[in-house]
Amino acid sequence: MDIPSLTIDRVRQALLAREFSASELAAAALRFAEAENPKTNAYLRLCPERAMAAAQRVDERIARGEDPGALGGVPIAVKDVIVTKGVKTTCGSRLLAEYIPPYDATAVMRIEQAGGVILGKTNCDEFAMGSSNENSAFGPVRNPVALDRVPGGSSGGSAAVVAQGTAVVSLGSDTGGSIRQPASFCGVVGVTPTYGRVSRYGLTAFASSLDHIGPFARSVKDAATVLGVIGGRDPRDSTSAEAPVPDYSAHLTRDVKGLKLGLPVEYLKQLTSETGDLISKGVAQLQALGCEVREIGMPATEYAIACYYIIATAEASSNLARYDGVRYTSRSLASDTLSDMYRNTRGEGFGAECKRRIMLGTYVLSAGYYEAYYLKAQKVRTLIARDFANAFQEVDAIVAPVSPFPAFKLGEKVDDPLAMYLSDIFTITGSLAGIPCMSVPCGNTAEGLPVGMQILTKHFDETTMFRLADAFENVPRKQ
């Protein structure tokens, strides 16, 4: 079996035809992941016992003549900010280096109920804070497409395993672009669903009004299948929505004739020429498929970075307050008093980027600054959401770049936090509005670096987003 070329459909056919069993596939996938992982450091750890047990349950289902499940036997990786019962979950942080969660995230539970086989946990920026995966306490991830470059972040490991072929699909989390940007950098599909579409129960909280769980895959169809499994109301997450989850794959008709697409003029000004050319080519391909493309205005865009980094860091400073040395494995033992213990545990445990964001978030929430920063940012967020609402009066979907540039070299941007923040410009607007958005491969630069195209649609209209992305992905083009 050629593991890197597997799709969900292919696994299903092979299992039903008894070409190989889920257990054989899991064992082979684990061996392959173990052999290939040193190149990228994308997996932080494999969980062979859990994977083999899940595979065996699938084999038993098949033996009983039952359906193997929508993800039956499919090797899956999970970002290490999503908790897995009995399997270490570090969030890329030294603070949680030994943390073994006592429960499963809802998304993890649903994947296993659907027959998915979780192979292991993937590397990421510490507490999902970063755009390059260089903020992991356990070393950076290398981009499988170009090993001297970053895979993007914060879900760099989850993008890399799918690109490298050491998992068929994976789960990541996205707060301001942490799924779409690494998907773009690694040349895979990455989906940030509507806010509320997927339960966050068991997702380690970073910025609660912005956090999402979503899938990575090598095809739009596989990503849609995973979202169909993990989506839907969960009584354990009061922010998960009741909205019914459609059968996305039934809507992948390849017919996008007459779809009205908006191209935000504010975005296009900020691209490197090569990325801009690839996006323009992509737009022309969509026009050739019969889509009507028009330019739209998103005037609040230039304030999005400031807005996002106020709201996200404010929420992070509050969410990360729980890592105080009392409950979560790490404690500074050299402290005589409770308050010293809190301070030293956090000072020793958090990495530089987490400290920066905790400080920024604490500052913008502190007395005298709350209204000038936090409240102001929440009002600007309303204006950004309004830009999208206005645009969707006119168009069915918005097409945009994901990142101003392709994957950069390891170490190239680590010393300039503001420059790193500014590179999130195209992904954070959709995050702030809470709408579904995804990255779909759009071609490669002359150097062979992948560039993703972003597709954004109305709240809960992942169906149109997937239909457009699937049609775009299947445009015949030479690689």
Next chain:
Amino acid sequence: MKITEKEVRYVAGLANLTLTDGEIGKLRTDLDGILEHMDRLNEVDTSGVEPMTQVLFEAGETATLRADVPVAPLGNQAALANAPQPGAGYFKVPKVIER
């Protein structure tokens, strides 16, 4: 200058973070640049604009509430399993009363 070293130390206290002098100097520079960028928001007229505190979607009035039925809790042992210092069924901490 948006933020002084003294303010950085004050905020670190609020955030319960022990920082080295080197970290404080670097954070002062970083935060200064970032806060300057954030001041851009002052250009935006937000009079009469409601703050967006959460992404809202159509839902029933009590959609966020689960049915009021008891479910099994995590249990003491599981809850304490990750404690750096458990003791007698509790989380142990250093002495709370200072001075």
